[in-house]
Amino acid sequence: MYPFSYQRATDLAEALAALRADPQARLLAGGMTLLPSMKHRLAAPSRLIDIARLPALRGIGLDGNALVVGAATRHGELATDAQARTALPALAHLAGLIGDPQVRARGTLGGAVANNDPAADYPAAVLACRAKIETDRRTIDADDYFQGMFTTALEADEIIVAVRFERTRRAAYRKFAHAASGYAMTGVFVAEFDDGVRVAVTGAGPCVFRWQAAETALTRDLSAAAVASLTLPADGLNADQHAPASYRAHLAALMTRQAVADITGASA
Numbered sequence: 001m002y003p004f005s006y007q008r009a010t011d012l013a014e015a016l017a018a019l020r021a022d023p024q025a026r027l028l029a030g031g032m033t034l035l036p037s038m039k040h041r042l043a044a045p046s047r048l049i050d051i052a053r054l055p056a057l058r059g060i061g062l063d064g065n066a067l068v069v070g071a072a073t074r075h076g077e078l079a080t081d082a083q084a085r086t087a088l089p090a091l092a093h094l095a096g097l098i099g100d101p102q103v104r105a106r107g108t109l110g111g112a113v114a115n116n117d118p119a120a121d122y123p124a125a126v127l128a129c130r131a132k133i134e135t136d137r138r139t140i141d142a143d144d145y146f147q148g149m150f151t152t153a154l155e156a157d158e159i160i161v162a163v164r165f166e167r168t169r170r171a172a173y174r175k176f177a178h179a180a181s182g183y184a185m186t187g188v189f190v191a192e193f194d195d196g197v198r199v200a201v202t203g204a205g206p207c208v209f210r211w212q213a214a215e216t217a218l219t220r221d222l223s224a225a226a227v228a229s230l231t232l233p234a235d236g237l238n239a240d241q242h243a244p245a246s247y248r249a250h251l252a253a254l255m256t257r258q259a260v261a262d263i264t265g266a267s268a
């Protein structure tokens with residue numbers, strides 16, 4: 001490590017002021033991404049502003065047709081929250097698939113959504129559930145939020161306060177996890193609303209994306225048959241030491257079929 005200072009903010013205003021006072025400062029939530037990045041010298045903030053315990057960022061609750069989850073909610077808390085499991089069970093299920101018990105005990109929704117790792121799980125739920133990202137100054141639609149690999153619509157000094165997930169009629173998330181880390185080699189979230197079906201794919205490309213051909217087919221007919229022969233073009237998908245693009249394309253179709261089977265109760 002190298003020298004840096006640490007500050008535990010007591011409220012949102014203090015965190016924002018500290019962030020603005022030092023352009024090299026970074027917010028610290030669960031530290032599950034930021035601290036390894038610092039250890040590997042990929043990040044070198046001068047100051048860590050700890051927001052993990054801010055009351056404004058805590059809590060899970062219903063507001064109209066939305067499940068509102070505070071940014072500092074840990075993955076393990078969301079996975080086991082009774083209200084979340086009833087209101088949006090696919091989201092709670094997804095949270096329970098992240099990493100391992102240690103990661104779920106520390107990592108937060110806000111940290112994951114701010115980081116926008118291409119293999120992270122939450123972005124698929126945020127995009128499929130047409131969530132709204134509430135920050136200290138505005139509300140950003142999921143369709144406008146994810147902009148590329150590790151890139152979002154957030155300003156450098158902007159803090160995510162909560163994420164509003166629209167409740168679905170039915171939904172399911174399936175991922176093919178990397179055997180060591182648990183990150184999504186490819187994960188697919190299928191969400192059915194009164195006015196159609198949304199399908200979001202994570203892990204396969206540089207950034208989470210909607211699979212429009214699958215959405216069209218499933219909006220017409222939410223059944224295994226509707227996606228049985230659907231294939232995702234491999235162009236532009238990730239190819240690395242873990243898998244070629246063609247394999248990720250295959251996984252996207254397979255995870256979609258499995259998620260649809262979870263929704264309909266048929267076999268994939």
Ligand SMILES: Cc1cc2nc3c(=O)[nH]c(=O)nc-3n(C[C@H](O)[C@H](O)[C@H](O)COP(=O)(O)OP(=O)(O)OC[C@H]3O[C@@H](n4cnc5c(N)ncnc54)[C@H](O)[C@@H]3O)c2cc1C
Binds near residue numbers: 032099103120183
């Ligand atoms: C071994 C391991 C396995 C993992 N497996 C998975 C997995 O299977 N699936 C998965 O999705 N993820 C996985 N992760 C990542 C994990 O979910 C992290 O918790 C998450 O990506 C970052 O959340 P955090 O709260 O730890 O954020 P931090 O590491 O504290 O912060 C990450 C970034 O977000 C910023 N930030 C944090 N909170 C906010 C906020 N409220 N507003 C604005 N910016 C903010 C920070 O400044 C920093 O830049 C894994 C991590 C590890 C170490």
